[in-house]
Every structure is written in C-alpha cells, then in structure tokens.
Amino acid sequence: MDTPHKTQITPTPTSSLSKFEDSPVFKYIDSLSPIEQAKSSQTDNAFNSLAFLSPSSLFPSPQINCHRESRFSVKRHHFSADLSTRVLQSSNESNASQEASKAAGQSGLYDEHPGCLSNDGSSKGISSDLFDKQSDLAVELPGTSKYDCRSPDDNLEACDALLKKTSLEVVEQERSPFQRSRDEWKERQRSFENERDLRKIRRIKPSEEAAGCGWVAVVSDVADMLTVNTSIIHENSDGQDQRTVDSGTTSFISNIPEFSLDNANNLENAESGDHQGSCKQNELGDSVTDQTSCILSTCLPDKPVVTDSSLKKDDKGEKCSQLSRQRSIRRRCLVFEKSPGFGLHLNSLPNILKGQNPPNKSILSSMKMGEVPSDNGTVVIESSCEAPASVGGTDADHNTPEKKSLILCRQKFELVEESASCKRCNCKRSKCLKLYCDCFAAGLYCIEPCSCLDCFNKPIHEKMVLETRKQIESRNPQAFAPKVIRSTDSVLDTWGENNKTPASARHKRGCNCRKSSCLKKYCECFQAGVGCSPSCRCEGCKNSFGRKDGCDESGSDGEGLEACEKNASDKNSHDIVTHKNAEEHRDLPVPSNISRSSSQLCNTPEHCSSESSLGQSKFNSNLQAIPEDETPKVLKHKCLPLILKTNSPPNSKRVSPPHHECSSSTAQRSRKLILKSIPSFPSFCPP
DNA sequence: GAGTTTGAAACT
DNA sequence: CAGTTTCAAACTC
Numbered sequence: 001m002d003t004p005h006k007t008q009i010t011p012t013p014t015s016s017l018s019k020f021e022d023s024p025v026f027k028y029i030d031s032l033s034p035i036e037q038a039k040s041s042q043t044d045n046a047f048n049s050l051a052f053l054s055p056s057s058l059f060p061s062p063q064i065n066c067h068r069e070s071r072f073s074v075k076r077h078h079f080s081a082d083l084s085t086r087v088l089q090s091s092n093e094s095n096a097s098q099e100a101s102k103a104a105g106q107s108g109l110y111d112e113h114p115g116c117l118s119n120d121g122s123s124k125g126i127s128s129d130l131f132d133k134q135s136d137l138a139v140e141l142p143g144t145s146k147y148d149c150r151s152p153d154d155n156l157e158a159c160d161a162l163l164k165k166t167s168l169e170v171v172e173q174e175r176s177p178f179q180r181s182r183d184e185w186k187e188r189q190r191s192f193e194n195e196r197d198l199r200k201i202r203r204i205k206p207s208e209e210a211a212g213c214g215w216v217a218v219v220s221d222v223a224d225m226l227t228v229n230t231s232i233i234h235e236n237s238d239g240q241d242q243r244t245v246d247s248g249t250t251s252f253i254s255n256i257p258e259f260s261l262d263n264a265n266n267l268e269n270a271e272s273g274d275h276q277g278s279c280k281q282n283e284l285g286d287s288v289t290d291q292t293s294c295i296l297s298t299c300l301p302d303k304p305v306v307t308d309s310s311l312k313k314d315d316k317g318e319k320c321s322q323l324s325r326q327r328s329i330r331r332r333c334l335v336f337e338k339s340p341g342f343g344l345h346l347n348s349l350p351n352i353l354k355g356q357n358p359p360n361k362s363i364l365s366s367m368k369m370g371e372v373p374s375d376n377g378t379v380v381i382e383s384s385c386e387a388p389a390s391v392g393g394t395d396a397d398h399n400t401p402e403k404k405s406l407i408l409c410r411q412k413f414e415l416v417e418e419s420a421s422c423k424r425c426n427c428k429r430s431k432c433l434k435l436y437c438d439c440f441a442a443g444l445y446c447i448e449p450c451s452c453l454d455c456f457n458k459p460i461h462e463k464m465v466l467e468t469r470k471q472i473e474s475r476n477p478q479a480f481a482p483k484v485i486r487s488t489d490s491v492l493d494t495w496g497e498n499n500k501t502p503a504s505a506r507h508k509r510g511c512n513c514r515k516s517s518c519l520k521k522y523c524e525c526f527q528a529g530v531g532c533s534p535s536c537r538c539e540g541c542k543n544s545f546g547r548k549d550g551c552d553e554s555g556s557d558g559e560g561l562e563a564c565e566k567n568a569s570d571k572n573s574h575d576i577v578t579h580k581n582a583e584e585h586r587d588l589p590v591p592s593n594i595s596r597s598s599s600q601l602c603n604t605p606e607h608c609s610s611e612s613s614l615g616q617s618k619f620n621s622n623l624q625a626i627p628e629d630e631t632p633k634v635l636k637h638k639c640l641p642l643i644l645k646t647n648s649p650p651n652s653k654r655v656s657p658p659h660h661e662c663s664s665s666t667a668q669r670s671r672k673l674i675l676k677s678i679p680s681f682p683s684f685c686p687p
Numbered sequence: 688g689a690g691t692t693t694g695a696a697a698c699t
Numbered sequence: 700c701a702g703t704t705t706c707a708a709a710c711t712c
Contacts, residue, residue, distance in 0.1 A: 425707080425708090426707065426708075427706080427707065428706080428707075429705080429706065429707090430696095430705090430706065430707075434696070434697075434705095434706080435695080435696055435697085436695080436696060436697085436705080436706045436707055436708090437706095437707080438707085438708080441696095472696095475697090476696095479696095511694080511695090512694065512695075513693085513694070514693085514694080515692080515693065515694085516692090516693065516694080516709095520692095520693080520709070520710075521693095521708080521709055521710085522692080522693045522694055522695090522708080522709060522710085523693095523694080524694085524695075527708095527709095
C-alpha cells in the first residue's frame with residue numbers, strides 16, 4: 001500500500017515547523033492542551049485512517065447500518081445544536097473547545113479531521129504504514145470517529161488512547177503537518193468556526209459524486225459489499241479522494257449514512273448561505289447519478305438516491321428534505337429486505353447460478369418482492385417504468401431527462417414499497433412451520449408483512465425451521481419441490497413426444513378440486529395459471545387454462561379452445577386469459593419424471609437463467625391487486641402470460657410472477673420457465 | 688372485518 | 700391408501 005504522496009508527508013522543513021511553533025496561536029493552543037505535539041500528529045493520522053476505513057468494513061450488516069443511520073440522525077442534531085452554541089461562544093475558545101469535545105463525543109458522524117480538511121496539503125502525506133497501523137486502531141475504536149471535526153485540542157484528548165498505540169516514527173513523520181494543521185485551524189476558528197465545520201462536512205459530498213459514478217459498476221457487486229467485510233483501504237492524496245474511494249469501492253452501504261449526512265449538510269449550508277457544498281456537487285454528478293440511482297433504487301431499495309435533479313432547482317432545504325424523505329422510505333425497504341433469509345421462491349436459484357455469475361445477495365433479497373432479475377444480474381422491477389407520464393403531473397412536468405429519470409426512480413421505488421407491503425402469511429396455529437404457511441412453503445422467513453401468530457419461521461429459529469423442513473421432506477421429498485412445472489418445446493423435444501406442442505405448464509401433482517370447478521384460486525392449478533392435467537382429480541374441471549379433459553388439448557379444435565377462452569372470461573380468470581397463442585392452452589401430459597427431463601435442459605446458462613421465477617409471489621400479489629376490469633388491458637399490454645410457479649414449493653398458493661412470452665418482450669420478460677431437477681429448498685442449508 | 692367456503696396438508 | 704381433521708387462503712357478505 002504505497003501512497004503516491006508518501007513522499008509529501010515526510011518531514012516538513014524544520015524551519016516551517018519552528019515558525020508555527022513559535023507563533024502565538026500555537027503557544028496558546030499548547031497552553032490549552034496538555035497533550036504533547038507528537039501525539040497530536042498521531043491523532044491526526046489516526047483519524048485520517050478512520051476516514052479511510054469504510055463504515056461498512058466495520059459494520060457490514062445492513063441492520064447495523066440501519067442503526068448507524070439512526071444514530072447519525074440523532075447525533076447530527078446534537079451537532080447542529082452544539083454548532084450554534086459554539087458560534088455564539090466563538091469568542092471563548094476554551095468553551096468552544098469544550099463544547100466541541102462534547103459534540104464530538106456525541107457525534108460519530110464525521111470521520112474527517114479538521115487537520116486534513118482544513119489543510120489541503122497538510123494531510124496529504126499520510127504514509128501507508130500509518131494507515132495499516134491505524135486501521136487496526138480504527139477497528140478497535142470505531143468510536144474514534146467521534147472526535148473528528150472538532151478542535152484539535154479535542155481531538156488530541158480523544159485520541160490519546162490511540163496515540164499511545166502508534167509508533168514514534170510515525171509521530172515524527174506527521175508532526176509537522178499536524179502542527180500546520182492546528183495553526184490553520186486556530187485561525188479559522190477565530191474567523192468562521194461555523195463555516196469551517198460546514199465545509200468539513202461538505203467534504204463528504206464528493207464521495208457521493210464519485211459513488212454515483214461507481215455505482216454502476218458497484219451494483220453487480222453489491223452483495224459482496226453487503227456481506228463481505230472488506231478491508232480494502234484506499235490511499236489517496238487528500239481527504240476528498242479518500243472519501244471518494246471509501247464510498248465507491250468499499251461499500252455502498254457507507255453511502256447511506258453519508259447521504260444522511262449530506263442532507264444535513266445541505267440544510268446547514270442553506271442556512272449558512274454556503275451553497276458550494278454537497279448540493280452543488282450533486283449537480284456535478286447528476287448526469288451519472290441520475291442513471292445509476294435509478295438502477296440502485298431498483299435493486300437497492302435502501303440505497304439513497306441523490307439524483308433528484310428537480311431538487312436542484314428547489315430550495316436547498318426543500319431539496320434536502322425531499323431527499324431525506326426518500327431515504328427514510330428506502331430505509332424501510334432495507335429493514336424489510338434483510339428479514340427473510342432464504343427462499344425467494346427460488347429453490348432453483350443455486351442451479352440458476354451455475355451457468356451465470358452468481359447474483360449478489362442484495363439483488364436476490366431485493367428480488368424477493370416483486371422484482372425480477374435481468375439477465376445481466378441486475379434487478380429490474382417489472383413495472384410500467386416506461387411510462388413516466390403516468391405517474392402524475394403533466395407531460396410538461398416530465399420534459400427534462402432529469403425529471404424523467406426521477407420519475408422512473410420514484411416509480412421503481414413505489415413498486416418496491418408496494419411489494420414490501422404485500423400481504424404474506426396469516427398463520428394462526430401452524431407456527432408457520434408447516435406447509436400450510438405460504439412463507440414456509442415458499443422457503444421464506446416470515447417477515448413484517450406477515451400476520452402470523454406464534455411464528456417460528458424466523459431466522460432466530462433457524463434451527464427449528466431446518467429441522468421441521470427436514471421432517472417434512474422426510475415425509476415427502478418433493479414437499480418443497482416445484483409444484484408447477486413448465487414444459488417447453490425443448491422439453492418436449494427432449495421427451496421425444498409431440499414436439500409440435502409449444503410451451504406449457506402443469507401442476508405436477510394435480511389438483512383435487514370438487515366445488516370450485518378449478519375456476520377459483522382454491523385450485524392450485526388455476527392459481528398457478530396452468531391448466532389441469534390428467535394428474536388432476538378434480539371434478540367438473542373448467543380450468544380456463546386447460547381442462548383436465550383436454551378441452552383445449554385439441555389445439556386444432558377451435559371450438560374447444562373458444563370454449564375454454566370463454567371460461568377464461570370468468571372474473572376469476574381475467575388475469576391470465578390474454579394469451580394469444582392457442583397452443584398455450586394445450587393440455588400436456590406431465591411426465592412423471594419431469595425433473596429428469598427438465599434438468600437436462602438446464603445445462604446451459606440460458607436455460608438456467610430462464611429458470612428464474614424470482615419474486616413470483618409478490619409480483620403475483622401485485623397482479624392480484626389490479627382491478628379486475630383493468631387487468632386484461634394491463635396484462636395484454638405487458639404481455640403477461642401464464643403465471644407459473646416453478647421452483648417454488650408445493651404450496652401453490654404463492655404463485656410465481658408471470659413470465660412473459662410475447663416475442664416482443666424484453667429478454668427478462670421473455671424468460672421461459674423450465675423445470676429442472678433442483679434441490680428443494682436449497683437456500684435453507686448452505687452447500 | 689367477520690364469517691364461510693374451499694382444498695391442501697397433516698394426521699389417523 | 701383412504702378417511703378424517705386441521706389449517707389458512709380465498710371468497711362472500
């Protein structure tokens with residue numbers, strides 16, 4: 001870890017040092033602080049090392065980050081209040097220092113030292129060795145960031161413990177820069193102490209800008225960032241670059257508190273009339289972040305979106321408050337996102353990934369709720385994001401690309417929110433440990449939206465969940481296997497039968513309906529959007545997707561098909577009868593060993609990727625929420641095809657999201673579902 | 688929102 | 700394997 005500017009840090013000319021030491025200001029500072037100069041330099045460096053240390057490195061867990069944000073929010077207020085106090089007391093440096101010390105103790109927010117902030121050159125020369133050493137210190141004492149932006153004296157006091165741990169050699173190296181830093185600091189304190197603080201805070205902003213640039217590349221690695229406690233510490237020449245690297249390379253999570261901080265900065269800047277801060281820098285990065293944030297807002301619900309370009313034109317305070325609102329909402333998504341630990345109705349996910357780069361966890365988790373992963377590994381919410389004008393307001397309001405982008409982002413976010421609020425299980429007596437429970441059956445932990453009682457289907461009861469699952473599987477090995485299987489032309493070719501029959505799907509075990517005529521969602525076949533098959537034991541089957549008796553199996557029998565289509569016009573089947581392809585309604589006999597056949601088809605990444613029936617249930621829930629009279633239009637417009645439940649557990653109540661089969665659909669929408677042999681419920685147990 | 692209906696899951 | 704019970708979602712009012 002060689003620092004490019006390593007040479008710069010070393011020994012400042014002695015004459016310069018003496019000059020500062022001889023200054024009245026320096027003497028006065030020394031009289032206030034019992035800490036020796038050598039230590040102070042240490043402090044400076046140690047603190048800088050903290051700036052390099054990504055918060056996510058310390059707290060990789062999203063949960064922790066949530067807490068952290070809360071902490072930051074609260075303490076930001078402390079800082080603000082204290083800041084005002086300090087401004088009023090600027091004439092009394094001693095008091096100001098004390099106040100600053102208190103504020104620093106309260107605020108774990110700013111991890112930049114005044115020395116490095118106020119002195120562009122003084123902080124440059126932090127040796128890599130020093131970083132290595134002090135990174136450890138930072139880990140040991142994450143709270144050291146508390147004494148960040150305060151007076152040097154305060155920092156000295158707070159860092160005393162750190163100073164004792166650092167080497168004397170480093171102390172000597174950094175002595176001069178720090179002294180110079182202190183000197184300038186003092187001068188600033190005399191003039192605009194408040195402004196200094198604000199400016200320091202603003203320094204964080206570049207990370208946002210850079211992060212925006214880096215987000216595109218980072219998106220695909222988000223999961224790693226979430227879970228891997230990256231220890232990468234990038235060295236840069238100045239504090240700004242440090243921040244940039246920190247947010248852009250170590251973890252996007254770190255941007256969350258940063259963003260919060262930036263909001264505060266914006267507000268504070270607005271108050272102080274200083275508009276050259278983060279808000280302005282936002283503008284600089286808009287072109288990039290407008291694009292990236294939309295992506296991130298989709299796959300990273302918790303990721304702050306800093307690209308609300310419309311906000312640029314707004315009052316700073318309004319701008320920041322809007323951003324804050326966005327963030328607060330996204331935070332809720334994050335909280336939700338972390339809850340379920342397995343499943344996604346994606347029993348086959350590991351298999352899917354065999355031929356692909358494994359999607360990161362964050363994508364997977366975000367996919368849980370109504371999102372569908374695109375082939376490139378990103379997550380795309382299948383929504384009407386293409387129609388920003390429908391969001392509200394006039395078309396004129398969406399003229400600018402920025403606003404359109406904002407609208408898209410908001411739409412995506414709203415979908416995430418909506419998905420997150422989707423109803424889940426409502427178990428009362430099963431403790432959510434039986435297949436009665438949709439969540440359990442789908443391989444999902446129960447989460448907040450669930451209304452279950454005495455739920456044991458939670459991560460804290462993982463052991464019990466696993467045992468129960470084993471028990472159920474011992475009774476029925478296919479209990480968590482996909483209930484609804486989809487056969488395609490390829491499958492049929494493999495089977496060597498009826499290779500003229502197009503894609504279709506059937507319930508593997510079949511339904512047993514007696515009264516619903518397979519026209520209501522009581523019927524698992526109907527609920528899954530598949531036709532009944534000879535495997536079904538239903539009575540009076542009128543399944544609009546295909547009757548057991550094969551009314552639509554004739555294929556060439558237009559009347560039979562019409563009859564089925566007519567049945568499909570039933571209100572209960574409104575949402576699926578939009579297929580134009582009559583062959584979709586053919587009744588295909590389901591081979592008993594479909595898993596074998598399908599697995600053969602899943603040898604290629606393409607096939608495997610097509611397996612991704614991701615976020616099915618939630619998407620389906622969203623579909624169900626569509627008013628019936630509107631559904632056909634919507635579905636037709638979206639080319640929504642059969643709703644298939646592949647790779648999901650037997651409980652078909654939770655239905656997979658639709659997989660679009662229209663030729664005009666995008667790649668992600670045209671994904672076909674191919675059953676393959678998959679380990680049931682793989683996500684429960686690590687391989 | 689409460690009550691009913693329904694069929695899968697679980698049990699015997 | 701069949702019959703019964705339990706259960707929770709779907710449905711109705």
